[in-house]
Amino acid sequence: MYQFNREEYEKRMKWFVDARFGMFIHWGLYAIPARGEWVRSTEEIPKEDYMKYFEEFDPQECDPAVWARAAREAGMKYVVMTAKHHDGFCLFDSQYTDFKSTNTKCGRDFVAEYVEAVRNEGLKVGLYFSVIDWYHEDFPHYGDRNHPMRNHPECSNENRNFDRYLTYMHNQIREICTNYGKLDLLWFDFSYDNLRGEAWKATELIDMVRTLQPGVIIDNRLEVSGEGYGSLAAGNPTPYHGDFVTPEQMIPPEGIKDVNGNDLYWESCVTMNGSWGYHATDRFFKPSSMLIKKLVECVSKGGNMILNIGPDAHGRIPEQSARILKEIGQWMSKNSRSIYGCTKTGLAKPEMGRITGNGKSLFFHLYENAIGPVPLLGVKKSDVKGMRYLATGAEVPVSKSWVHSDYPDILFADLGPDPVLPDPVDTVLEVILK
Numbered sequence: 281m282y283q284f285n286r287e288e289y290e291k292r293m294k295w296f297v298d299a300r301f302g303m304f305i306h307w308g309l310y311a312i313p314a315r316g317e318w319v320r321s322t323e324e325i326p327k328e329d330y331m332k333y334f335e336e337f338d339p340q341e342c343d344p345a346v347w348a349r350a351a352r353e354a355g356m357k358y359v360v361m362t363a364k365h366h367d368g369f370c371l372f373d374s375q376y377t378d379f380k381s382t383n384t385k386c387g388r389d390f391v392a393e394y395v396e397a398v399r400n401e402g403l404k405v406g407l408y409f410s411v412i413d414w415y416h417e418d419f420p421h422y423g424d425r426n427h428p429m430r431n432h433p434e435c436s437n438e439n440r441n442f443d444r445y446l447t448y449m450h451n452q453i454r455e456i457c458t459n460y461g462k463l464d465l466l467w468f469d470f471s472y473d474n475l476r477g478e479a480w481k482a483t484e485l486i487d488m489v490r491t492l493q494p495g496v497i498i499d500n501r502l503e504v505s506g507e508g509y510g511s512l513a514a515g516n517p518t519p520y521h522g523d524f525v526t527p528e529q530m531i532p533p534e535g536i537k538d539v540n541g542n543d544l545y546w547e548s549c550v551t552m553n554g555s556w557g558y559h560a561t562d563r564f565f566k567p568s569s570m571l572i573k574k575l576v577e578c579v580s581k582g583g584n585m586i587l588n589i590g591p592d593a594h595g596r597i598p599e600q601s602a603r604i605l606k607e608i609g610q611w612m613s614k615n616s617r618s619i620y621g622c623t624k625t626g627l628a629k630p631e632m633g634r635i636t637g638n639g640k641s642l643f644f645h646l647y648e649n650a651i652g653p654v655p656l657l658g659v660k661k662s663d664v665k666g667m668r669y670l671a672t673g674a675e676v677p678v679s680k681s682w683v684h685s686d687y688p689d690i691l692f693a694d695l696g697p698d699p700v701l702p703d704p705v706d707t708v709l710e711v712i713l714k
């Protein structure tokens with residue numbers, strides 16, 4: 281019977297909870313059609329037609345070191361890259377298939393290059409691995425919910441051997457857990473219908489993973505998908521329980537708790553535009569100002585945010601994404617102490633923004649100024665040692681103005697006469713506690 285070990289769990293989760301901010305990288309053959317990573321499914325492209333992208337794939341300019349540097353400069357503390365997505369194409373040198381980047385014109389093992397580059401930047405290394413595989417003949421085709429050939433009766437499943445597929449899948453996960461050094465995070469994706477948990481032989485799989493990579497943390501998608509929380513939330517953790525919940529393209533309105541009301545660790549995964557894989561015509565990019573506030577929102581609710589880039593067919597970061605990362609990095613370079621190692625504070629969300637905290641300081645994220653001194657509701661004056669602008673360290677006095685004399689119990693910050701906040705996106709006021 282699996283015994284959940286809370287102490288071991290909290291120990292392996294610590295870096296993740298402190299990091300708060302990661303980069304997702306979705307890249308592979310689908311960058312060539314440039315219509316997102318689900319293109320084979322959404323357009324029901326037969327395998328033989330998809331193979332033209334395999335024959336063409338030759339990203340000479342791809343440099344994972346550029347990705348890793350961009351992540352660090354944006355203030356991200358970990359990176360998760362697709363080793364294999366649903367199309368089954370492996371960015372690593374698997375001995376179990378020919379459908380891999382080392383068999384393309386470029387002959388490169390991008391996972392090997394990626395893990396080295398991320399480690400060189402001092403960041404934690406994550407790999408995404410799809411348990412779904414539309415290339416493998418033993419994965420269900422006709423009638424499956426997602427397979428490109430789901431509507432093709434000629435692709436019936438009589439002669440498919442799912443156990444043979446599971447052996448293949450487990451062998452590949454053994455490869456990535458064996459051949460690429462220490463992994464910090466494995467991001468499995470995803471379970472649906474009856475394909476979840478032991479349908480993946482998940483206990484055997486995670487026993488192997490934890491033997492090969494003892495400190496690795498895993499997401500919850502051997503159990504669920506972006507929908508559902510998993511067995512840890514249900515209070516009866518399975519041997520393959522997700523270590524964190526993975527809300528997708530949304531931020532949980534009030535964070536996430538288990539059935540007993542205990543906070544769960546979670547990570548919102550978010551695209552910059554609307555696509556994970558490169559999409560040439562999806563120009564609906566979220567402004568950096570919005571993404572900064574969404575990162576603050578995640579942390580203020582006790583969660584992480586992993587922000588995605590989808591490099592193009594050459595392996596280059598799209599210029600809109602590069603610009604957004606740079607702008608986020610400029611804010612993080614001055615304010616990251618209000619993100620790293622921070623979490624929810626138990627204080628009500630203030631009118632003018634949000635609050636994060638690390639036990640030693642409260643960080644009031646001011647998105648708009650008040651008329652007059654700024655009320656910091658919920659903070660006892662007697663608990664406050666002092667206040668500073670986080671970005672500059674400049675002292676912010678406690679206001680003694682007559683205008684709020686009717687509210688003697690509320691702490692007011694005196695931001696001075698300028699009604700325009702120093703940072704138009706998020707001015708962080710550090711309230712240092714005694």
Ligand code: GLC
Nearest residue numbers: 306317318469470528549556
């Ligand atoms: C969903 C998508 C998949 C993407 C993942 C990222 O599972 O199907 O394409 O990689 O979300 O969270």
